Amino acid sequence: MNTRTIDTGAPVISADAYDTAAFHAAADTIAVVANTTAPDAVSLPSEDASTAELLAAAREAGFRAVPAPLAETALVARPLLRRAGLPVPDGPLSYAIAPDLTIRYAHPAASAVGSAGSSGDDDTLRVTGTLRRVPWARTATAVVVLAAAPFGPALFTLTPGQAVLTPGGNLAEEPRDDLHLATLEIPASRVRRISPELLDEARLRAALARSALIAGAAGRCADLTVAHTTARTQFGRPLSRFQAVKQEEARLIEETALVRAAVEAAAVPLDTGGTAAHVAIAAAKTQASASAAEIARIAHQLHGAIGITRLSPLHLATTRLWSWRDEDGDETYWARRLARPLTATTLWPTLTTTP
Amino acid sequence: MPPSTPSPTSALSPIAFPDVALPESARRLRAEVRAFVDEERARGTVLGRPDSWLAGWDPGFSRRLAERGWVGMALPTEYGGAGRGFLERYVVIEELLAAGAPVSAHWVSDRQAGPSVLQHGTEEQRRFFLPRIAAGRCFFSIGMSEKNSGSDLASVATRAERTADGWRLTGTKMWTGGAHVNDYAIVLARTDDTEDKHAGLSQFIVDLRAPGVRIEPIHLMSGEHRFNAVHLEGVDVPDGMLLGERGGGWQQVTGELAFERSGPERYLSTFPLLVSLLRELEHGSATAEQLTRVGILTARLLSIRRLSLGVAAALDAGHSPDTQAALVKDLGTRLEGALVDTVRGILPTPADPHATPGSHPELLAFALLHSPGYTLRGGTNEILRGIITRGLEQR
Numbered sequence: 001m002n003t004r005t006i007d008t009g010a011p012v013i014s015a016d017a018y019d020t021a022a023f024h025a026a027a028d029t030i031a032v033v034a035n036t037t038a039p040d041a042v043s044l045p046s047e048d049a050s051t052a053e054l055l056a057a058a059r060e061a062g063f064r065a066v067p068a069p070l071a072e073t074a075l076v077a078r079p080l081l082r083r084a085g086l087p088v089p090d091g092p093l094s095y096a097i098a099p100d101l102t103i104r105y106a107h108p109a110a111s112a113v114g115s116a117g118s119s120g121d122d123d124t125l126r127v128t129g130t131l132r133r134v135p136w137a138r139t140a141t142a143v144v145v146l147a148a149a150p151f152g153p154a155l156f157t158l159t160p161g162q163a164v165l166t167p168g169g170n171l172a173e174e175p176r177d178d179l180h181l182a183t184l185e186i187p188a189s190r191v192r193r194i195s196p197e198l199l200d201e202a203r204l205r206a207a208l209a210r211s212a213l214i215a216g217a218a219g220r221c222a223d224l225t226v227a228h229t230t231a232r233t234q235f236g237r238p239l240s241r242f243q244a245v246k247q248e249e250a251r252l253i254e255e256t257a258l259v260r261a262a263v264e265a266a267a268v269p270l271d272t273g274g275t276a277a278h279v280a281i282a283a284a285k286t287q288a289s290a291s292a293a294e295i296a297r298i299a300h301q302l303h304g305a306i307g308i309t310r311l312s313p314l315h316l317a318t319t320r321l322w323s324w325r326d327e328d329g330d331e332t333y334w335a336r337r338l339a340r341p342l343t344a345t346t347l348w349p350t351l352t353t354t355p
Numbered sequence: 356m357p358p359s360t361p362s363p364t365s366a367l368s369p370i371a372f373p374d375v376a377l378p379e380s381a382r383r384l385r386a387e388v389r390a391f392v393d394e395e396r397a398r399g400t401v402l403g404r405p406d407s408w409l410a411g412w413d414p415g416f417s418r419r420l421a422e423r424g425w426v427g428m429a430l431p432t433e434y435g436g437a438g439r440g441f442l443e444r445y446v447v448i449e450e451l452l453a454a455g456a457p458v459s460a461h462w463v464s465d466r467q468a469g470p471s472v473l474q475h476g477t478e479e480q481r482r483f484f485l486p487r488i489a490a491g492r493c494f495f496s497i498g499m500s501e502k503n504s505g506s507d508l509a510s511v512a513t514r515a516e517r518t519a520d521g522w523r524l525t526g527t528k529m530w531t532g533g534a535h536v537n538d539y540a541i542v543l544a545r546t547d548d549t550e551d552k553h554a555g556l557s558q559f560i561v562d563l564r565a566p567g568v569r570i571e572p573i574h575l576m577s578g579e580h581r582f583n584a585v586h587l588e589g590v591d592v593p594d595g596m597l598l599g600e601r602g603g604g605w606q607q608v609t610g611e612l613a614f615e616r617s618g619p620e621r622y623l624s625t626f627p628l629l630v631s632l633l634r635e636l637e638h639g640s641a642t643a644e645q646l647t648r649v650g651i652l653t654a655r656l657l658s659i660r661r662l663s664l665g666v667a668a669a670l671d672a673g674h675s676p677d678t679q680a681a682l683v684k685d686l687g688t689r690l691e692g693a694l695v696d697t698v699r700g701i702l703p704t705p706a707d708p709h710a711t712p713g714s715h716p717e718l719l720a721f722a723l724l725h726s727p728g729y730t731l732r733g734g735t736n737e738i739l740r741g742i743i744t745r746g747l748e749q750r
Binding site: 219222226230240243246247249250251253254256257258259260261262264265279280282283284286287290331332334335336337338339340342343344347348350351352355 | 377453454643659682747
């Protein structure tokens with residue numbers, strides 16, 4: 001996989017830096033993990049990377065708790081911009097899908113047909129409202145917004161500097177910022193009319209990117225737990241020698257494998273689109289979100305007391321699991337979308353759509 | 356704390372499964388199987404019942420399936436097989452199980468006996484058994500477990516004593532499915548006393564109608580007669596029926612485990628009950644809560660199928676993914692049981708074994724009465740989880 005430095009000025013943080021104070025301080029300034037000589041840096045995939053490669057990179061980012069919107073940039077914002085025909089800015093990107101905004105033409109047509117403001121001289125927009133909990137907004141060079149405009153679905157970009165930013169964070173203290181837009185003018189050059197299908201694709205992309213991150217964090221839980229139960233000795237033997245521990249550890253491995261398989265199964269369908277994409281991605285996010293609880297539970301239980309402190313890196317993975325399972329649609333949302341079209345006759349053909 | 360050496364997730368072998376791609380021929384094959392199943396459904400033989408690979412015994416169905424080339428289909432054509440790939444076989448059996456088709460008559464012949472005779476058998480054994488298996492006219496049972504040898508298989512007490520022209524088998528095999536209706540059993544017996552209990556075991560092909568074989572029914576808690584105790588009371592087995600090497604029994608048995616543990620029968624046994632649930636839900640409009648629970652089950656089925664196909668792809672490529680197969684079996688068979696309880700919760704229905712056969716309450720009762728077996732057969736799940744953690748240590 002080719003790599004590309006997209007912000008050489010930004011510090012590179014090792015996601016294996018377990019000093020959480022430094023972790024959070026750096027998170028404010030980090031742009032994106034760039035291509036460097038640091039052996040453990042995660043590089044941003046090149047623009048021509050395949051979906052499978054992008055998912056593998058996102059999983060790796062989730063595994064290492066990379067403090068940057070790598071998956072958001074590579075799997076969601078960039079492809080959406082390309083699909084809409086807008087230039088792809090350098091640097092980390094973020095997105096907001098179907099936010100609750102008031103959007104009008106900035107230049108309503110003088111001789112409007114229909115109600116006032118229902119057509120415009122051009123597609124320059126005036127946008128009011130709040131984009132809520134935008135991932136990494138404070139560090140993003142641009143935010144891709146998909147919303148209903150007067151002419152139908154639109155995709156446009158804005159820079160966070162144009163908005164009033166209220167900082168926020170998820171359970172892992174990853175930035176989730178509100179951006180307040182007060183009659184912000186978006187020039188027509190940054191606006192594209194899009195199909196409803198692209199709006200749906202955006203939801204699918206975001207859900208799959210999040211699922212890949214979850215698969216990575218799950219893998220980290222499994223890795224850390226195996227390392228801990230192998231190294232930690234009680235009653236004169238490693239924890240991993242206790243049958244009760246083995247039984248739980250095996251379930252942790254299984255659940256982790258399950259999430260990973262669900263994500264990998266969605267790589268090809270995302271490219272082909274259609275029903276296959278809907279089924280595979282709804283299943284991937286449902287499974288990833290639904291498995292998060294069991295994975296975090298077992299990892300913490302087998303870590304004992306150290307796992308609930310910042311002396312152990314486990315929290316980097318488990319707090320992300322608890323956040324990411326809710327983001328971009330939780331298992332309830334996606335399970336319903338998966339189940340709604342199913343009938344006794346279509347269930348099996350649906351399950352065998354892929355491969 | 357110094358950063359640990361980065362360990363890319365790809366190095367986690369037990370959670371990383373091979374990529375899966377079905378051959379292009381699989382799409383056409385799947386359509387052919389569906390058309391066949393539709394015909395059989397119209398004929399009244401495919402009833403959409405759970406656990407049809409244990410309980411759906413219909414030799415006529417097996418023969419018609421064999422006429423299509425779908426029994427022993429991965430066996431070479433020179434032995435009467437169809438010379439199809441392992442993944443193509445996967446497509447056929449997952450279609451049959453999902454439809455609840457009666458596949459138990461030929462099940463062991465197709466899954467284990469055929470491949471085992473092909474791999475370990477003499478040329479004479481291959482020429483005799485394989486064409487009969489592929490024709491759906493030779494049905495096998497497995498004689499491994501004993502009263503005191505379940506998970507601890509190497510402790511089998513059945514003995515084979517050398518005679519002038521063969522072997523004399525003495526002992527009792529337990530839980531032998533279909534021994535009362537099948538033709539042969541592959542029996543694991545001790546041929547030599549060795550310090551290592553894994554050595555000295557051998558496999559024999561035993562004619563279930565031979566003198567000295569006494570078959571005693573063991574009724575399931577539902578009252579069904581599927582299992583038997585097979586008493587071998589000095590059964591003479593000719594030399595030509597030793598399967599594989601003398602003393603090689605343990606390797607032969609354990610070498611098949613990945614095939615036995617990772618197939619679609621390890622997560623689809625109760626799938627027909629989910630189909631029945633959806634049929635019931637079509638009478639009204641499903642609530643959001645019902646949809647959620649159906650969706651969560653469906654996502655898990657899809658994900659486990661992907662893992663199972665990953666093991667199939669690895670087997671097809673000639674690997675021995677024993678750890679991954681154990682993982683699939685634990686996940687899949689736990690789902691088989693959980694599905695029954697979840698379906699019961701989604702649409703509260705009193706299970707009724709006396710309701711109209713094929714009705715939802717009757718299928719629920721049937722799946723429920725079979726449910727404790729899902730996580731026992733083919734290796735108890737607690738033991739399988741031990742195999743998974745051992746796989747971690749060996750990395």
